[in-house]
Amino acid sequence: METQKTVQKAIQMVNITKTFGEVIANNKINLDIYHGEILALLGENGSGKSTLMNVLSGIYLPDDGHIRVNGSAVLIRSPREAYQLGIGMVHQHFKLVDVLTAAENIVLGLNEHRLLDLKNVRAKVKEICDRYGFVVEPDKKVYDMSVSEKQTLEIVKLLYRGADILILDEPTAVLTPQETEKLFVVMRNMKSDGKSIVFISHKLHEVMEISDRVAVLRKGCFIGDVATKDTNPQKLTEMMVGRAVSLNIERPEPKNQVERLVVKNLTVLDSDGVKRLDNVSFTAYGGEILGIAGITGSGQRELLEAIGGLQPVESDGSIRLILPDGREEELCGKNPLEIYKLGVGLAFVPEDRFGMGLVASMDLIDNVMLRSYKQGKSVFADRKAPKELAEKIVQQLEVVTPSLKTPIRRLSGGNVQKMLVGREIAGNPSLLMTAYAVRGLDIKTTHTIFDLLNEQKQRGVAVIYVGEDLDVLLELSDRILVLCGGKVSGIVDARTAKKEEVGLLMTHLGEEATA
Amino acid sequence: MTQLISLLQAGIMFGTVILYGSTGETLTEKSGNLNLGVPGIMYLGGIVGLIGVFFYEMNNPEPNKFVCILIAMVSAFVAAMLGGLIYSVLTVTLRTNQNVTGLTLTIFAGGFANFFGGTLNRLAGGVGQISVSTTSAAFRASLPFAQDLPPLLSMLFGFGFMVYLAIGVALLVNWFINRTSIGLNLRAVGENPGTADAAGIKVTLYKYLATCIGAGISGLGGLFYVMDYTKGTWDADGGIERLGWIAVALVIFSSWNSKRGILGAYLFGLLYWLFFYIPNLTRRSIELFKMLPYLVTIIVLILVALRRRRESQPPGSLGLPYFREDR
Numbered sequence: 097m098e099t100q101k102t103v104q105k106a107i108q109m110v111n112i113t114k115t116f117g118e119v120i121a122n123n124k125i126n127l128d129i130y131h132g133e134i135l136a137l138l139g140e141n142g143s144g145k146s147t148l149m150n151v152l153s154g155i156y157l158p159d160d161g162h163i164r165v166n167g168s169a170v171l172i173r174s175p176r177e178a179y180q181l182g183i184g185m186v187h188q189h190f191k192l193v194d195v196l197t198a199a200e201n202i203v204l205g206l207n208e209h210r211l212l213d214l215k216n217v218r219a220k221v222k223e224i225c226d227r228y229g230f231v232v233e234p235d236k237k238v239y240d241m242s243v244s245e246k247q248t249l250e251i252v253k254l255l256y257r258g259a260d261i262l263i264l265d266e267p268t269a270v271l272t273p274q275e276t277e278k279l280f281v282v283m284r285n286m287k288s289d290g291k292s293i294v295f296i297s298h299k300l301h302e303v304m305e306i307s308d309r310v311a312v313l314r315k316g317c318f319i320g321d322v323a324t325k326d327t328n329p330q331k332l333t334e335m336m337v338g339r340a341v342s343l344n345i346e347r348p349e350p351k352n353q354v355e356r357l358v359v360k361n362l363t364v365l366d367s368d369g370v371k372r373l374d375n376v377s378f379t380a381y382g383g384e385i386l387g388i389a390g391i392t393g394s395g396q397r398e399l400l401e402a403i404g405g406l407q408p409v410e411s412d413g414s415i416r417l418i419l420p421d422g423r424e425e426e427l428c429g430k431n432p433l434e435i436y437k438l439g440v441g442l443a444f445v446p447e448d449r450f451g452m453g454l455v456a457s458m459d460l461i462d463n464v465m466l467r468s469y470k471q472g473k474s475v476f477a478d479r480k481a482p483k484e485l486a487e488k489i490v491q492q493l494e495v496v497t498p499s500l501k502t503p504i505r506r507l508s509g510g511n512v513q514k515m516l517v518g519r520e521i522a523g524n525p526s527l528l529m530t531a532y533a534v535r536g537l538d539i540k541t542t543h544t545i546f547d548l549l550n551e552q553k554q555r556g557v558a559v560i561y562v563g564e565d566l567d568v569l570l571e572l573s574d575r576i577l578v579l580c581g582g583k584v585s586g587i588v589d590a591r592t593a594k595k596e597e598v599g600l601l602m603t604h605l606g607e608e609a610t611a
Numbered sequence: 612m613t614q615l616i617s618l619l620q621a622g623i624m625f626g627t628v629i630l631y632g633s634t635g636e637t638l639t640e641k642s643g644n645l646n647l648g649v650p651g652i653m654y655l656g657g658i659v660g661l662i663g664v665f666f667y668e669m670n671n672p673e674p675n676k677f678v679c680i681l682i683a684m685v686s687a688f689v690a691a692m693l694g695g696l697i698y699s700v701l702t703v704t705l706r707t708n709q710n711v712t713g714l715t716l717t718i719f720a721g722g723f724a725n726f727f728g729g730t731l732n733r734l735a736g737g738v739g740q741i742s743v744s745t746t747s748a749a750f751r752a753s754l755p756f757a758q759d760l761p762p763l764l765s766m767l768f769g770f771g772f773m774v775y776l777a778i779g780v781a782l783l784v785n786w787f788i789n790r791t792s793i794g795l796n797l798r799a800v801g802e803n804p805g806t807a808d809a810a811g812i813k814v815t816l817y818k819y820l821a822t823c824i825g826a827g828i829s830g831l832g833g834l835f836y837v838m839d840y841t842k843g844t845w846d847a848d849g850g851i852e853r854l855g856w857i858a859v860a861l862v863i864f865s866s867w868n869s870k871r872g873i874l875g876a877y878l879f880g881l882l883y884w885l886f887f888y889i890p891n892l893t894r895r896s897i898e899l900f901k902m903l904p905y906l907v908t909i910i911v912l913i914l915v916a917l918r919r920r921r922e923s924q925p926p927g928s929l930g931l932p933y934f935r936e937d938r
Contacts, residue, residue, distance in 0.1 A: 175809050175811060176811030191810070192803075193798070193799045194927065195921050203792070204796065205796055205799070205810030206810075207792045208792070209792060210791060210792060212790055212795055237921070
């Protein structure tokens, strides 16, 4: 810390308070950001990190407290005013216009000249890229870019606008390990150029690797800050959660493995005739968790939807489900209703919670009822059983909700996911498919979900877990199937596989996949 | 040969009316506002322009040609802008449904225009009696040397000034949208208002201005229809509305590019008047021919859908309201 004391503070956030209705999102938070440091901002979901950074970048006005930039008090009322003070933020959802080129996005809203002078912009962008090691093609359209290219463009956009303080909101959530490494290289370059970076992440090993200092928020309050070299993941977690928690994900040994799902030569074409899944074959066993890894859009979604009967499948493929009682059913070519009528116990926790899993404006009971309303002979739906089930899920999984009659969209992300998983598990499934089941959830809820999955695994259910965090996949799954460009690029044993190995498998068809 | 030239002439006249309509609507739609009130706005431009010069000519025995043109253009433009303003207040500020608002604007303005058109006819002493001869002549005046040119050139240079103005406005709008910083901002507003907002662009202001100025340009189409196309009279047979809808189709046909709209407008004009130059058509087959512009639009839509070029697609947030709180 000795060196930092001599460095001037770039930003001082003093007593920042921000409330939304009755919820206090930020409670008298004091945070300093120094020149030339990478500050990691840690905290669970709802701890107020994003709110605090939105205050700094001009999206929210604080109710109380003030901000000093280089020592002088300022009022930041809009993103534009933040830019003028040299503060810029890369949001989780990129703020880019798809049909415009990189250069056009960079100068958007600046009105530097009356006429667009893209030649000048290109030169300036090249200068920035050369200085920090970015690669940006100024004339490439955003819709042709990969996620990582878009992120790079967002950062270059901030630098073009003269940002000295860059806020990156979970930048690595969408990147492969290799892309993350590249991002860290440019982050270090920017740091050595005197820029300050606020790095928001849930991934503790990344925080340990890249940051100089860590600040922790919990429930809207500032808990403390430590130099990264003086701490470790265990301590950081305790600061975040407020008590000691086990960081390790449990992985019970699989028992009585039997073939449950046998997929052969599965091919799925999209409406353009492009192969989204190309001749995929694998077997999932009862009593194991099969992880599925891959860059977003490598066919994970299509795979689960094809098994669930939501995607038309080319005719030479086969999806056989072998039930514990020895019954065998072919799912290929059946729609969800036909699969439901087979009574095979297929449970699906889709990626898109509100699009496919739940109806946002219906209450908890009705959402539970979506699974069961066809049961019984009466033309009227049975509301009693779903009500009891909803009560049970709320109790057992500690779902925080004002009442059972609350529209489910008012619940926080973690509670929504608990309801969804709870409902799917309640039907005693033989196969449980989950897609990004813990995306956006905090550590505690994440572990609750993992416990539920493990419980199902020990009951003999075949669990398919599509995930994006390789560390989690390696710790939770028994085996990992890696998809790349719609093909299976490998199936590895999660107990022995290395992260780099899986990362390579994710990209090894790289050129083909992007073509 | 004379027939062909005469067809070209009819096509260009027709095309000019819808070119104004579609150029204005292109500008509007680039801001994400789908204004189906174009026919109504053209009505407003036509009738208010006519009313303006009617009273000027009635009260001045020797009207000045330039004052006539000025009064007609300004009153048509302002009236049409007011139509656009009604639409903007409703859809941008009060966030009503854009389709419904546009359609009702067309119905309202049609009634408004035909009511005052009828009154004007009565004041003038009967249908077809409206006399704005000086103004209409000024609008239709061609270059003095046009008469002496060979037939084809004589036709091409023999139009009133608004025919050439329409081309100029279409090129200007295209240049503005694609080459200026403000045009870039406007495109961003129509594509992704949330992003534009975050980049410090005043989304509401852009939507209002693009819609009102776009409406003003569309309104000039109505004025051209009254002053030049029907030679300074008012007919209540819904001609403006018919052409207004074709203008909306032309926006789609030109895939939101007003430069491409110029040729599209003349093509639509040629197709529309083709029946007149094909001998021995029955009444029923005439109607089939008049349908051609719509048919061509549908074919273009299918081709665009097949090609899937992102640049040919409508602006991303077309028809959607924008709430900042939705972020």
